[in-house]
Amino acid sequence: MRTSGRPAVTRLVPVLPFLWLGAFFLLPVLITLKISLSAAATAQPPYLPVLDWSAGPEGWGTFLEELDFANFETLANDALYRDAALSSLSLAAIATAFLLVVGTPIAYAMARAPARVQPLLVALVIVPFWTSFLIRIYAWIAILKPEGLLSAGLMRLGLIDRPLELLNTQAAVLIGLTYAYLPFMVLPLYAVFARLDPRLRDAAADLGASPTRVFWSVTLPLAGPGLMAGALLCFVPMVGEFIIPDLLGGSDTLMLGRVLWSEFFSNRDWPLASAVAILLLILVVGPLVLFREAETRRTEAAR
């Protein structure tokens, strides 16, 4: 048999992604989950229990008994975490809405641009990635601070007579989020718009639809998967975003990423920080599962 004689390497290839995901995704999640069920301790590592390998099966028993949901009870009972979760979700949702409003026209205009200039436009969307994310957010501090470019410019134009109080507000966080995640919205949307058969637009116009109706009744519904992909690609990481709220948001900007950071680094409460991480994972996996469900239902309906 020739097939059984295939080199082992070839047969291993399909397994490789699973090995990768197992080692670098599943295992860390399981470790985080375990730590989230532990209790904080002044020790090395800073949590208990630690599995005693020498105690054999009995050691496992005591180990498992000592795990509990105390950290999650804290999360549920302390208003701080609930507020941080709600604020993360709502900021991410508002920023996603902004991104849809800003990103859709940009992506559509890119897709309708002459074919020659489209690669250039795509490159322009990607170019900011060549600069450090941190530096770009610092640049926004320079723009938004009271004596910064924006206030100075508006005052010079006579539109305002007093510097704007923008930096260290939720508005600054929303501006930062919308700016930083725009490419993740524009690129998937551009991909669907560019792939749309232009004859569908022609057909709609031919049947008497004004350009506005063509866009709302044909272009946008057919771009649905791209809109969903872009929205999720932005929403999911924004819920856990740390740098932008930390640099642009004020002390009142509560987001889970910041809470997690301070539990971990300031309070050295690894178990509670892990519980926050698990909560974050649940919050962002939820929408993904719903999206997958909707996709499956849509493809089945089409069949």
Next chain:
Amino acid sequence: MSTALLSLAHVTKAFGADMALDDVSLDLAAGEFFCLLGPSGCGKSTLLRLIAGFEAPTSGTLHLAGEDMAARPPHRRPVNMMFQSYALFPHMDVAANVGYGLKGLGRAGIAARVDELLRLVRLDGFGRRRPDTLSGGQRQRVALARALAREPKILLLDEPLGALDRTLRDETQGELRALQKRLGTTFIVVTHDPGEAMALADRIGVMDRGRLVQVGDAATLYERPATRFVAGLLGDVNLIAGQVADRTGDIARVETGLGSLHAGVQPDAPGAGAAVVVALRPERIVLGPADTATDAEPNALAGHVTEITYLGDRIRHRVRMADGSEIRATVAAGGQAPAFAPGDAVALGFPPGAATLLPA
């Protein structure tokens, strides 16, 4: 002011340095079934898109029912188009596709009209289906119903049968023609298939590299082509180069490599001395054994059969002539075995009326 429904005058369309349409003038009467025929890239689809309003002419004018269409966007023209491979909206069901262009009828009015249209194309009961659950022939009929929904003055059809397989195509040709006669709507079909053009249209416009080279009914184009391109497009043709020697009445004598040939000519045909091509359809040649060669026909030629191909309804002979050129002659098969074998000497003749003179 002409009485034509559609009137194109000196329409030119350039894409950069490419002339997609070069000085096209055309008048269509209401109720006509017109066909634009030509190979891909000849400009026929551009002309269709220009009538629909998707392209603007570089120069020239387009009048529809007496009105200049220059400033009218596609959605304000009384013209609808059935697109190549149909361009049905994949996210809408059949009823929503067909009803997309209907306005001002109210919900019930639209539903009634959609039902009526679906009955017209024999798709009653398919309203709730999605386009991708339909066969190619059904999709074609949905596209037709959708394009007819607004009762256009002119229906434009871009390769309407191109995506169908052969048997379905023959059947659909008949249906399309019957439908057009029943509705009385002016149809303009674009096709690259001469057989389809001849089967469908009242008049055919042949396009070649952006120019409308000849307009006429199928018989005129076939029997009296204006150029070598038209002659070759509509069917096999023998082209024999020569020079007009003289004319007697409506018969011209042409000196060719095969000797003197006589061909019927129109009054406006080129006179003595002009370089011409004698176009001769293979089925118009009378083929006989070598010894039957007579002077009864003014055009008597001799040659040797090099190849015989049995095509079912006819038999094609390739004949090597004295000057080394080849003439193709076909005879109806009529259930009989070929009368000749390769190598046989044969006599060829044709009446002057069977040949046409074309510009060289």
